[in-house]
Amino acid sequence: MAIRGSYAKGIAKRAEILDVALEVFATEGYRGTSLRKVASLCNLSLAGVMHYFESKEDLLVQILRRRDDANTIAGTTEEQEDAFAAALGRGPSEPGLVALYVTMAAAAANPEHPAAAYFQERNAKLMELSVDSYYKDKHQPGAEELDYFRAMARVILAAADGLQLRWLVDPSVDVAGDIKLLTKATRESMSLKLMEWAPASE
Known part of the structure; x- marks a missing residue:
């Protein structure tokens, strides 16, 4: 209706x-x-x-939340990687959003700032999506596997934040391309680790 x-x-x-x-x-x-x-x-x-x-800070954080709502990331691991890279690759057409994201990421270091809760929720959601997609239709992961996978996810998220900052300084940086390379390497590394863990997981 x-x-x-x-x-x-x-x-x-x-x-x-x-x-x-x-x-x-x-x-x-x-x-x-x-x-x-x-x-x-x-x-x-x-x-x-x-x-x-409620405040200027709340207004700016809500701009980022709206962007996230528009950039839905779902599907298989590979589809999520492509969607994540594509969202980051829109930086040249959305320089204000990139600058806002980097500014709010720095502000989130203060736990009292509205951005702190936003980034905690966002990172937790992205990590959960990654775990769910990777292990869908696979065996139930053990604690060691989950710790390793989450560590790799943190590296990717940190790299994405850092690359966006680098892009603001040097627009020639290919944020989407670099993230694709990193996620591909991470997925290959995870596959090798799964082969090591397989005997104990069966």
């Missing part, structure tokens, strides 16, 4: 605020982004923006 009335208007206004906030961040940076400026550009009062978002 189509969404109508004030609810639909609220969804549209929220999306507009997110779009405008990203534009402001892309041109003005973190310090130059304020709720008042975003409110003015959206023809809203400060209270009007805060009806949707």
Whole structure:
């Protein structure tokens, strides 16, 4: 059923605020982004923006959450790797988003910052998706296997974060290509480890 009335208007206004906030961040940076400026550009009062978002930090984190919702990662291990690399490869067309992601990643070092919960949830979700896809239709992994796989997943996530930072400094960096190479090497390494563990797993 189509969404109508004030609810639909609220969804549209929220999306507009997110779009405008990203534009402001892309041109003005973190310090130059304020709720008042975003409110003015959206023809809203400060209270009007805060009806949707608790703070500037909350607003910026919600931009990242919306991006994640749009970049659904599912399917087999290989399909997930391709989707993950493709999402990272959109950086040149979304420089403001990349800059925002890197800025919020640094802010997440403060456990009180709204970005901290976002990155914890995001990383946990990506790791869980990786484990589920890799072991789907396979044997039940042991503790050693899971520890190894999760360590490899952490390396990939850390590399993705680092490559996005490098891309901001040097746009010639092929973030998607580098991540594809790393995920392929990781998958091959995992396959070799599984061969070692196979006798104990049977």
